[in-house]
Amino acid sequence: MFENRLKKRNIRPTAMRLIVLKELYESEVAMSLSELELKLENSDKATLYRTLKKFEENQLIHSIDDGSGSIKYALCDEGCTCDSKDQHVHFHCEKCLSTYCITNIGIPQLTLPKGFISNSANLVFKGICLSCS
Amino acid sequence: MFENRLKKRNIRPTAMRLIVLKELYESEVAMSLSELELKLENSDKATLYRTLKKFEENQLIHSIDDGSGSIKYALCDEGCTCDSKDQHVHFHCEKCLSTYCITNIGIPQLTLPKGFISNSANLVFKGICLSCS
DNA sequence: CTGATTTTGCAATCTGGTTGCATTAAATTT
DNA sequence: AAATTTAATGCAACCAGATTGCAAAATCAG
Numbered sequence: 001m002f003e004n005r006l007k008k009r010n011i012r013p014t015a016m017r018l019i020v021l022k023e024l025y026e027s028e029v030a031m032s033l034s035e036l037e038l039k040l041e042n043s044d045k046a047t048l049y050r051t052l053k054k055f056e057e058n059q060l061i062h063s064i065d066d067g068s069g070s071i072k073y074a075l076c077d078e079g080c081t082c083d084s085k086d087q088h089v090h091f092h093c094e095k096c097l098s099t100y101c102i103t104n105i106g107i108p109q110l111t112l113p114k115g116f117i118s119n120s121a122n123l124v125f126k127g128i129c130l131s132c133s
Numbered sequence: 134m135f136e137n138r139l140k141k142r143n144i145r146p147t148a149m150r151l152i153v154l155k156e157l158y159e160s161e162v163a164m165s166l167s168e169l170e171l172k173l174e175n176s177d178k179a180t181l182y183r184t185l186k187k188f189e190e191n192q193l194i195h196s197i198d199d200g201s202g203s204i205k206y207a208l209c210d211e212g213c214t215c216d217s218k219d220q221h222v223h224f225h226c227e228k229c230l231s232t233y234c235i236t237n238i239g240i241p242q243l244t245l246p247k248g249f250i251s252n253s254a255n256l257v258f259k260g261i262c263l264s265c266s
Numbered sequence: 267c268t269g270a271t272t273t274t275g276c277a278a279t280c281t282g283g284t285t286g287c288a289t290t291a292a293a294t295t296t
Numbered sequence: 297a298a299a300t301t302t303a304a305t306g307c308a309a310c311c312a313g314a315t316t317g318c319a320a321a322a323t324c325a326g
Binding site for chain 3: 297298299300301302303304305306307308309310311312313314315316317318319320321322323324325326
């Protein structure tokens with residue numbers, strides 16, 4: 001249940017937050033702030049913005065920079081702690097502009113040049129998604 | 134010589150373009166539009182913008198979305214055709230905010246779920262760079 | 267040199283992201 | 297349950313980066 005999911009992450013379950021969580025839950029693809037704003041009637045951009053920030057801080061959702069210019073958000077898996085083990089590949093469809101979490105593919109470890117220490121990474125594949133092909 | 138490098142890519146070698154190319158050539162790290170604007174006295178943002186667009190279209194430079202909010206640009210290697218074989222990893226330093234091309238590390242090929250066809254990818258590692266560590 | 271084409275510079279606009287602040291809602295205390 | 301404290305919301309305003317229209321200037325071809 002949504003209320004519980006918020007409480008588990010120490011987020012006060014207000015009406016707005018429940019709506020946003022439900023919306024993200026029901027979406028197969030990651031959503032941007034403006035997409036949420038469009039989808040949810042009489043919602044306020046600033047409220048949505050702060051809602052997403054809070055959700056992200058408390059590791060209920062993660063943000064994805066898919067290169068489209070606007071940041072997308074998607075629900076984390078239940079036990080997610082948003083550290084490197086939880087990071088996964090994303091796919092951005094150049095036709096429908098949807099962005100998918102490929103949760104079962106992690107980011108490969110690569111040996112960087114001496115002196116470069118990495119603690120996170122962003123890997124986005126671009127092309128044509130299942131629905132558009 | 135810079136003029137030749139432009140001509141080879143079918144870009145008319147104007148004064149401004151030579152200056153921008155020189156600046157990118159001399160920079161060890163990728164540069165954003167606003168960084169260029171700051172660095173180059175009495176330069177115009179719109180001109181720089183269109184210069185970078187033209188350079189990118191004609192495959193003289195490539196753009197990097199490092200997640201910092203502004204797109205960075207870096208010179209391509211001489212024979213670059215900007216297809217998947219030329220794509221490489223980038224590194225974004227969270228301390229000095231510099232972004233480096235790691236030209237000798239390509240993007241790993243991963244098997245995506247059925248129906249997802251990728252033709253390009255963006256892989257950015259974040260952490261602390263050589264100069265900052 | 268002259269006309270055609272491209273580039274430049276300036277101002278203006280757009281979009282996504284972000285903040286200040288007063289109001290409202292929720293949680294806590296009495 | 298009322299009072300008090302604390303957090304969330306809604307509105308307007310702002311900001312930065314990206315982008316465009318347009319007239320003036322520079323470049324190129326004949």
